[in-house]
Amino acid sequence: xxxxxxxxxxxxxxxxxxxxxxxxxxxxxxxxxxxxxxxxxxxxxxxxxxxxxxxxxxxxxxxxxxxxxxxxxxxxxxxxxxxxxxxxxxxxxxxxxxxxxxxxxxxxxxxxxxxxxxxxxxxxxxxxxxxxxxxxxxxxxxxxxxxxxxxxxxxxxxxxxxxxxxxxxxxxxxxxxxxxxxxxxxxxxxxxxxxxxxxxxxxxxxxxxxxxxxxxxxxxxxxxxxxxxxxxxxxxxxxxxxxxxxxxxxxxxxxxxxxxxxxxxxxxxxxxxxxxxxxxxxxxxxxxxxxxxxxxxxxxxxxxxxxxxxxxxxxxxxxxxxxxxxxxxxxxxxxxxxxxxxxxxxxxxxxxxxxxxxxxxxxxxxxxxxxxxxxxxxxxxxxxxxxxxxxxxxxxxxxxxxxxxxxxxxxxxxxxxxxxxxxxxxxxxxxxxxxxxxxxxxxxxxxxxxxxxxxxxxxxxxxxxxxxxxxxxxxxxxxxxxxxxxxxx
Numbered sequence: 001x002x003x004x005x006x007x008x009x010x011x012x013x014x015x016x017x018x019x020x021x022x023x024x025x026x027x028x029x030x031x032x033x034x035x036x037x038x039x040x041x042x043x044x045x046x047x048x049x050x051x052x053x054x055x056x057x058x059x060x061x062x063x064x065x066x067x068x069x070x071x072x073x074x075x076x077x078x079x080x081x082x083x084x085x086x087x088x089x090x091x092x093x094x095x096x097x098x099x100x101x102x103x104x105x106x107x108x109x110x111x112x113x114x115x116x117x118x119x120x121x122x123x124x125x126x127x128x129x130x131x132x133x134x135x136x137x138x139x140x141x142x143x144x145x146x147x148x149x150x151x152x153x154x155x156x157x158x159x160x161x162x163x164x165x166x167x168x169x170x171x172x173x174x175x176x177x178x179x180x181x182x183x184x185x186x187x188x189x190x191x192x193x194x195x196x197x198x199x200x201x202x203x204x205x206x207x208x209x210x211x212x213x214x215x216x217x218x219x220x221x222x223x224x225x226x227x228x229x230x231x232x233x234x235x236x237x238x239x240x241x242x243x244x245x246x247x248x249x250x251x252x253x254x255x256x257x258x259x260x261x262x263x264x265x266x267x268x269x270x271x272x273x274x275x276x277x278x279x280x281x282x283x284x285x286x287x288x289x290x291x292x293x294x295x296x297x298x299x300x301x302x303x304x305x306x307x308x309x310x311x312x313x314x315x316x317x318x319x320x321x322x323x324x325x326x327x328x329x330x331x332x333x334x335x336x337x338x339x340x341x342x343x344x345x346x347x348x349x350x351x352x353x354x355x356x357x358x359x360x361x362x363x364x365x366x367x368x369x370x371x372x373x374x375x376x377x378x379x380x381x382x383x384x385x386x387x388x389x390x391x392x393x394x395x396x397x398x399x400x401x402x403x404x405x406x407x408x409x410x411x412x413x414x415x416x417x418x419x420x421x422x423x424x425x426x427x428x429x430x431x432x433x434x435x436x437x438x439x440x441x442x443x444x445x446x447x448x449x450x451x452x453x454x455x456x457x458x459x460x461x462x463x464x465x466x467x468x469x470x471x472x473x474x475x476x477x478x479x480x481x482x483x484x485x486x487x488x489x
Contacts, residue, residue: 010359015264017248042083043083045088045091045094050086050090055082055083056082058082058085059078059079059087062085070489078164082444092151092154092298092460093151096153096154097150097271098307101150101151101153102264102268102304102305104307106315107307108346109327112127113260116130121321121322122322127401138346142346144301152325160458189462202487203480204299204476206487207483208430214474215472215474216472217422217424219468219469220419220444221416221417222420222465223403223414223416223430224428224461224462224464225403225406225407225410225414225461226428227385227459227460227461228410228459229385229409230459232375232388233377234378236377236381238373238377243365243372243376246372247348247365250375251362252333254368254372255362256360257320257360258319258358258360259357260331260332260334260356260357260358261314261318261357262316262352262440263295263296263315263352263355264313264352264353266304266308266348266350267280267281267284267303267304267350268304268347269348278349281342284302285341285342285421288351293338295313295353296312300313304370305347318331324342324345326348328346329375330345330350333347334353334354336355337353337355339352339353340352370478385458386449386479388412391406392406392462393408393451393462394409395409396450397450397451400448401447402449402464406449416466420438422435423435428455429461434455435455437450437463438465447465447466450464450468
């Protein structure tokens with residue numbers, strides 16, 4: 001076909017075809033042929049456009065969360081579910097914004113601090129790794145957190161609010177004022193138990209009809225190697241020289257960092273453009289500097305952080321590393337009682353004031369010694385735990401018919417349990433992971449060592465079955481009393 005066009009498209013016809021193709025290239029570029037023009041919104045809700053990428057992201061979340069169940073649904077049905085979810089989220093957000101609910105910057109960072117912690121402190125590196133792994137922009141993610149917190153406020157306000165319609169209240173009062181005369185007669189089972197006689201034939205018949213109810217459980221005995229970080233910590237050698245060296249290498253752990261009690265006025269950008277927010281913050285700053293208004297007055301009446309506003313703008317004692325970098329860097333650039341010019345932070349434009357500064361305090365070796373030993377033991381035990389778990393895993397896999405070589409390699413002992421059933425055990429066998437592994441095909445029938453089972457962050461075990469007993473029928477004499485009780489009931 002292309003050859004025929006080539007052969008016949010001569011003269012003015014050829015020029016016309018070329019001109020027809022060139023016009024869209026000149027106006028929109030070659031991408032228009034591949035992208036089909038500007039991206040169309042997936043939906044428009046109250047004038048707000050929903051981007052197709054938002055629906056696509058929701059679709060990927062559904063597939064990831066529901067796995068095979070999602071795969072069983074048709075592609076069109078999945079897309080409709082994703083679109084409905086985004087529409088509902090948008091409507092809720094619009095309602096929340098319309099009602100004036102909003103999470104402050106402090107609340108956002110308090111939420112992030114709880115979610116990304118190391119040793120009880122906000123871990124910014126962990127937070128950044130999370131953003132990178134999820135391919136999320138920091139600003140967009142924190143806006144999403146702010147929206148989620150505001151939605152919780154809205155939901156809490158609804159769930160905490162109750163009212164009773166007048167008709168219902170009147171009906172309730174009418175019931176409360178009712179009186180009723182009641183006669184009753186009580187028959188007690190215990191009064192008749194002595195009179196009921198159950199024959200051996202009845203017992204035998206019930207037993208034959210319900211044999212499956214009177215079976216023993218399949219059970220096993222286990223051998224296991226336990227790697228327990230707490231036990232390893234107790235065995236760590238400690239003396240003053242070792243503790244002194246550990247203190248010298250970790251002085252920052254025994255430092256109480258500088259903190260700055262900080263107040264702020266927040267001008268958010270949820271309902272303003274950046275230029276409007278900056279201009280408003282500047283006008284408030286000028287009013288404070290001229291003496292026309294006090295910082296406290298502005299914080300109470302004009303700040304978008306209503307929680308801090310109730311406390312005259314006081315946010316908290318700010319410690320470096322616990323807050324957003326823009327906010328904390330601005331705070332630590334101020335002198336005591338100095339009001340900053342408008343500064344852009346993660347939450348919007350802010351006026352900041354450092355009310356007081358508490359200097360950093362370094363504990364001496366003597367002052368820190370009470371906690372040094374435990375810190376050192378735990379640090380060494382954590383390393384030992386990883387090493388020994390790795391040794392046990394490797395040898396138990398390579399020599400899967402016996403636990404002794406793995407125990408010897410890690411310097412641990414092989415322990416044992418009493419009989420364990422599928423639904424009941426004691427000690428480590430009370431853990432569901434142990435029970436599931438004990439009755440798995442490889443461990444129960446294959447006679448192999450299990451994979452390491454992590455019972456907690458500091459405890460892992462490898463198990464194997466040393467003895468087993470199949471389920472069997474209980475004799476009728478053993479269950480006779482139980483059957484009689486059932487028949488009398």
